[in-house]
Amino acid sequence: MTLETVGFWVVAVVLLASSLAVVLTPNLFHAVLYLAAALVATGVVFLMLEQPFLFAVQLLLYAGGVVTIVVFAIMLTEKLVGERIRQTSRHLVNGAIVAAAVFVGIAGFLLRAPLVTLRPGLEADATISIGRALVGPFAITLELLGVLLVTALLGALYFARSEE
């Protein structure tokens, strides 16, 4: 067992446990906190794939931005603590069957697919390559992404503003 193997299993267990907690815990506010843990664990998976820039993006946008927005939405729609935030789930057995079937389908496909096991060495710092690609071949896509973000921001403001 190398250090990489041990690290992968630790991260995998943390990621799966927090993901299960997100969908199973009855308290919605706790679910958001577990989601933050799952998102950080995903960032660590990115680190293990030697992508520190994506780790930073994951922390800033997902674990920082998304969790904050969801907490605000819960504060606006439910009492943050109290009885109303407790929620029941429905169709637990059916949902488990469908989810397990989807996993078996993906896993069966993965087992038959010819997959590489050795990762190639890093030629250069991936962050530099990403930066060059974003202003080179992907420049128009990057601009479109900026337009999309502005549109989403205006749309969210329009939907959530109070009627006056």
Next chain:
Amino acid sequence: MIGLSSYLVLAALVFSIGLFGVLTRRNAVGILLGIELMLNAVNINLVAFARYNGDLTGLIFTLFTISITVAEVAVGLAIVIAIFRVRRTVEADRLDLLRG
């Protein structure tokens, strides 16, 4: 040495858990959390394939999906807040205004 298939199986597990959350949650915010988990699993897949194939495009694509997901969550939660203002509930089963 951890192979590509380990990352893919991990991502598939997270995806299935997220799907389970989407199917079983009653609260619209809970459903959005499940969708977050599913999109997150897809990102693991993209980065793992990009790393093991030595291809930069998957990393760029991951950056775009992360940003688009943030926009999607912002709009989705704004809609949830707007629905809550009108209907005083965010339970997906009771939001059947468009049902014929």
